[in-house]
Amino acid sequence: MPVTRTGSTHADVARGSENASMGSSRSGFATLLRAWRDRLSPADAGFAVTPDRRAPGLRREELAQLAGLSVDYVLRLEQGRATNPSAQVVGALARSLQLSRAERDQLYRSAGLLPPRDGTVSTHVPAGIQRLAGRLGDVPIGVFTADWTLVWWNAAWAALLGDPAVLPPSERNLARALFGSGVAHAAMTTVRSERGQDAFKASIVADLKDAVSRYPRDVQLDRLVGELRGASDAFAHHWAARTAAVQHTTDRKTIRHPEVGDILLDCDVLIVPGADLRMVTYTAATGSSDAAKLDLLRVTGVRRPVAANWPTTP
Structure with missing residues (x-):
């Protein structure tokens, strides 16, 4: 395997670049989560819409309920305090937010994870x-x-x-x-x-x-x-x-x-x-x-x- 002048292999350099990219992407996970929660209509998620409702989209506790997560954990994800969600958690959030496949893949990448590969059992619910x-x-x-x-x-x-x-x-x-x-x-x-x-x-x-x-x-x-x-x-x-x-x-x-x-x-x-x-x-x-x-x-x-x-x- 070719070696760079610093003694690192090209693969090491590539991994370092990829890790840096994944780290910067991770900072956008919270922003995406909040934006897509605000975008989703409560009625489309199966919740009743009352006249006194202030939230434009899903409430945080509603997203937690749909994804099978605690409200505290969703809060920490949205505040950027929980930075390493598992693939199962990201998949549950993507389904609950009714994301398209492209958006789902973007959410995975923003969490520093590879999106599900083609040729495997899909958990995506349109x-x-x-x-x-x-x-x-x-x-x-x-x-x-x-x-x-x-x-x-x-x-x-x-x-x-x-x-x-x-x-x-x-x-x-x-x-x-x-x-x-x-x-x-x-x-x-x-x-x-x-x-x-x-x-x-x-x-x-x-x-x-x-x-x-x-x-x-x-x-x-x-x-x-x-x-x-x-x-x-x-x-x-x-x-x-x-x-x-x-x-x-x-x-x-x-x-x-x-x-x-x-x-x-x-x-x-x-x-x-x-x-x-x-x-x-x-x-x-x-x-x-x-x-x-x-x-x-x-x-x-x-x-x-x-x-x-x-x-x-x-």
């Missing part, structure tokens, strides 16, 4: 999808990536299934909840599939197989599959099956809620073309007792206690 989901506030909605990681949800979803914000971002994954033994599994609400639990689990594994075939360079996806194959005999069995399982689309599920009891709901999985996302919705027939229970949850905003106390899957 602004239009967020607006659509936000305006269907009466329907519990969760948006999942190709590897079944939950990246967006509304208040109705949290009231029905528990608030995902109490979980670390890496644990907001349906496959980990079904087959793992960590906090994701401990936090999962009891849900019975009309198709049967084994068929439901097989469909999630089939989806992961499909994701691996389309994203062979995704390190995190490879790590997830390796982890579950080693930790769960059931996952390993489904993974090794030679017959193709039906991928998860539509089902009827009974959710055992600790406050309102069993709720029988239609579960529909809507594919978002061009974004490789799944929008999962839960609905009940108008006038049914199950619809009344959903209405009660929407009004009361019932929340579970800490994740470790939630009921687990059978």
Whole structure:
């Protein structure tokens, strides 16, 4: 490798230049965060707009709620006192602010991070999808990536299934909840599939197989599959099956809620073309007792206690 006259390699010089650039970019992170928070309409983010509202965009606590962060941490980011946010934090902020892909990449770079590479599972939720989901506030909605990681949800979803914000971002994954033994599994609400639990689990594994075939360079996806194959005999069995399982689309599920009891709901999985996302919705027939229970949850905003106390899957 060529060496400069000072004894440093060209790569060292390049790294030093890149680090200086990243350091200067980092100073703009707080400015971007504040500007994009002020730009986003509260209504588009699913919040009610009242006449006495003074903030032109999202309030700081609203952004914190959407991103699953503490208000204090968002404040420190905006004041430049927290200067090394993780990629997961930046990704959550980019989704909450409904940034375009170019803006998302700019936010990553301003934090001194490389933007997500092409060829890996995308966590980007287009602004239009967020607006659509936000305006269907009466329907519990969760948006999942190709590897079944939950990246967006509304208040109705949290009231029905528990608030995902109490979980670390890496644990907001349906496959980990079904087959793992960590906090994701401990936090999962009891849900019975009309198709049967084994068929439901097989469909999630089939989806992961499909994701691996389309994203062979995704390190995190490879790590997830390796982890579950080693930790769960059931996952390993489904993974090794030679017959193709039906991928998860539509089902009827009974959710055992600790406050309102069993709720029988239609579960529909809507594919978002061009974004490789799944929008999962839960609905009940108008006038049914199950619809009344959903209405009660929407009004009361019932929340579970800490994740470790939630009921687990059978």
